[in-house]
Amino acid sequence: MSVVQREHQQHFPRPGWVEHDATEIWRNLSKIVPEALAQAGASAEQVVGLGIANQRETTVLWDRRTGVPVGRAIVWQDTRTDGMIEQLEKEPGAKRVRELCGLPLATYFSAPKIRWLLDQTPGLQERAERGEVLFGTIESWLIWNLTGGLHITDVTNASRTMLMNLRTLAWDPQLLAFFDIPHAMLPEIRSSTEVYGTTATVVPGIRIAAALGDQQAALFGQTCFAPGEAKCTYGTGSFLLLNTGQNLVLSTHGMLTTVGFKIGDEPAVYALEGSIAVTGSLVQWFRDGLELISSAPEIETLARTVEDNGGCYIVPAFSGLFAPHWHSEARGVIAGLTSYITKGHLARAVLEATGWQTREVVDAMNADSGLALSTLKVDGGMTADNLLMQFIADVLDVPVVRPMVAETVSLGAAYAAGLSVGYWPDLEGLRRNWHRAGQWQPAMSPARRDTEYAHWRQAVELTFGWMRPASGSRRPAGTDLIEVILDDHRRIEHLLRELRNEDADRAKVLAELSAMLTAHFTATERVLHRRTEISADLVSLSEQDLLALEETISAHIRDEERSLLNELRKSLSPSDRTALGRAFKAEQSRHLTPVQRFEAVVAHSVTARLPNG
Numbered sequence: 076m077s078v079v080q081r082e083h084q085q086h087f088p089r090p091g092w093v094e095h096d097a098t099e100i101w102r103n104l105s106k107i108v109p110e111a112l113a114q115a116g117a118s119a120e121q122v123v124g125l126g127i128a129n130q131r132e133t134t135v136l137w138d139r140r141t142g143v144p145v146g147r148a149i150v151w152q153d154t155r156t157d158g159m160i161e162q163l164e165k166e167p168g169a170k171r172v173r174e175l176c177g178l179p180l181a182t183y184f185s186a187p188k189i190r191w192l193l194d195q196t197p198g199l200q201e202r203a204e205r206g207e208v209l210f211g212t213i214e215s216w217l218i219w220n221l222t223g224g225l226h227i228t229d230v231t232n233a234s235r236t237m238l239m240n241l242r243t244l245a246w247d248p249q250l251l252a253f254f255d256i257p258h259a260m261l262p263e264i265r266s267s268t269e270v271y272g273t274t275a276t277v278v279p280g281i282r283i284a285a286a287l288g289d290q291q292a293a294l295f296g297q298t299c300f301a302p303g304e305a306k307c308t309y310g311t312g313s314f315l316l317l318n319t320g321q322n323l324v325l326s327t328h329g330m331l332t333t334v335g336f337k338i339g340d341e342p343a344v345y346a347l348e349g350s351i352a353v354t355g356s357l358v359q360w361f362r363d364g365l366e367l368i369s370s371a372p373e374i375e376t377l378a379r380t381v382e383d384n385g386g387c388y389i390v391p392a393f394s395g396l397f398a399p400h401w402h403s404e405a406r407g408v409i410a411g412l413t414s415y416i417t418k419g420h421l422a423r424a425v426l427e428a429t430g431w432q433t434r435e436v437v438d439a440m441n442a443d444s445g446l447a448l449s450t451l452k453v454d455g456g457m458t459a460d461n462l463l464m465q466f467i468a469d470v471l472d473v474p475v476v477r478p479m480v481a482e483t484v485s486l487g488a489a490y491a492a493g494l495s496v497g498y499w500p501d502l503e504g505l506r507r508n509w510h511r512a513g514q515w516q517p518a519m520s521p522a523r524r525d526t527e528y529a530h531w532r533q534a535v536e537l538t539f540g541w542m543r544p545a546s547g548s549r550r551p552a553g554t555d556l557i558e559v560i561l562d563d564h565r566r567i568e569h570l571l572r573e574l575r576n577e578d579a580d581r582a583k584v585l586a587e588l589s590a591m592l593t594a595h596f597t598a599t600e601r602v603l604h605r606r607t608e609i610s611a612d613l614v615s616l617s618e619q620d621l622l623a624l625e626e627t628i629s630a631h632i633r634d635e636e637r638s639l640l641n642e643l644r645k646s647l648s649p650s651d652r653t654a655l656g657r658a659f660k661a662e663q664s665r666h667l668t669p670v671q672r673f674e675a676v677v678a679h680s681v682t683a684r685l686p687n688g
């Protein structure tokens with residue numbers, strides 16, 4: 076076996092934004108494939124097949140003609156679409172989404188990221204409709220480049236886009252309409268194991284024989300081929316997958332339903348998944364953000380300098396909270412701080428956060444499946460940490476088992492490719508390759524486990540609602556300038572969508588939208604820019620006028636949220652924000668009828684969620 080790796084840059088241009096440069100990923104791949112072959116002393120002719128496993132959901136759009144990405148890829152952890160998700164949740168079709176694709180509406184998946192990118196550049200939607208701009212997750216982008224233009228994806232990756240129907244395994248017209256995403260930009264969906272094509276570059280002439288999302292690849296590499304078998308991979312995030320066979324189980328406890336794998340023409344095998352956004356990346360933050368350690372393994376050494384967490388808990392809701400909570404608006408907390416806490420306690424709290432998040436997911440998975448997990452098969456970079464593995468066994472109260480090859484993601488891709496080209500005859504042969512290398516037995520007392528878990532859950536509740544403060548919290552409801560402007564934006568976006576909805580009372584929508592726009596622009600000019608002579612009058616605009624202005628209005632909203640609001644956040648004191656918020660509302664009210672004012676207030680009170688609601 077030879078292993079070559081190369082890190083690519085993580086871009087964090089704003090709070091909550093995470094981007095990758097798809098071209099850099101492709102360049103890195105072009106370098107490491109020949110290096111891996113050279114290290115193994117193998118020639119291209121000796122390679123029977125290439126398997127790809129990739130981070131999922133991360134969204135790349137590129138130009139079909141030039142092959143150049145239209146911008147940076149939006150990564151799965153990115154939360155920039157949280158406002159969009161909040162709006163989409165109110166749409167009539169929202170309830171059907173989960174039923175069709177098995178996923179809750181969340182910033183995590185590809186569809187909102189595609190929508191955001193299409194909204195970002197004028198004309199991109201039309202180019203996507205003509206098939207001039209293409210979408211793909213990372214495996215799709217790599218296969219396109221390796222083959223010189225084959226535009227495909229595998230079914231496991233497609234199942235993470237929110238656009239694939241889990242039953243038909245095809246792009247779903249209702250989901251495409253819900254997100255307004257053109258079919259012409261999507262790749263063809265193929266099985267996880269089949270020969271898709273042959274490499275035309277890097278190392279030409281190799282058959283590309285398998286592709287799987289990384290977590291599904293780990294399920295395969297851990298040989299969880301039968302219903303009831305599960306694994307958890309501990310990397311940047313952590314992902315527990317339970318094979319449910321040909322049964323498509325829709326979770327009632329916050330798990331995702333996803334495709335586990337599809338071998339050639341055989342029926343798809345489904346899985347329930349508990350996705351945890353932040354585990355290893357919390358260790359990275361401790362290393363790079365806080366600079367309290369200089370390498371990831373040092374977290375264990377530091378944590379061992381103290382007996383316990385000293386009463387401190389870290390809930391890393393950096394990307395909101397994923398399974399089982401699905402709170403996009405949550406943000407992280409460090410709870411239980413006293414002057415007793417040292418960096419050793421913080422290191423413990425970092426590791427324990429991974430343990431407790433696993434416990435929450437396992438509880439939910441057990442509730443969904445009606446079965447209690449009896450052992451947990453683990454893999455991934457964090458499993459090198461013995462203290463963490465012991466803690467996971469303690470909080471789950473089941474043994475934790477690690478196989479010989481902890482790089483299970485790559486192993487799974489290799490297994491799938493080997494199976495696809497007949498190098499391995501069947502799944503049973505692969506199963507025989509699995510060997511246990513480490514095992515941790517639970518040792519925590521039930522009383523301590525229960526007390527600690529109760530503290531953890533208390534800390535988790537503190538994270539809820541952070542990005543949507545409850546009415547009556549920090550500032551008087553509805554008078555904070557930024558909230559007032561954001562509420563206006565969301566209402567305007569909703570009304571614009573309603574204007575295209577054939578079932579809506581469009582005359583009423585038109586009247587409210589024109590009045591809202593007049594009120595919003597006038598208040599912005601008068602209160603924020605102090606231009607007293609300005610008064611917008613958009614009330615006489617027709618439906619066609621407004622639809623023609625839609626892109627301009629969306630661009631204004633984006634610009635205002637990106638530049639003006641961020642400047643105001645920095646420059647205004649809380650009391651200024653309240654005073655200006657009041658002035659803004661007063662100015663705005665002058666342009667709305669009492670009924671329109673009432674409707675805007677009702678829309679606002681639906682948006683403002685209670686902290687743990």
Ligand SMILES: Nc1ncnc2c1ncn2[C@@H]1O[C@H](COP(=O)(O)OP(=O)(O)O)[C@@H](O)[C@H]1O
Pocket residue numbers: 309310311312354355356357358359371372373374375455456457459460463
């Ligand atoms: N000894 C360790 N203790 C805790 N975390 C670790 C340790 N070694 C690596 N990690 C974490 O594991 C992650 C790397 O694991 P890996 O499986 O390579 O992740 P990915 O495939 O998601 O990039 C990093 O986030 C790193 O912080």
Ligand SMILES: O=P(O)(O)OC[C@H](O)CO
Pocket residue numbers: 129130131132151288289290310311312
């Ligand atoms: O960033 P990675 O490589 O841990 O990818 C994790 C998953 O694919 C996200 O769903």
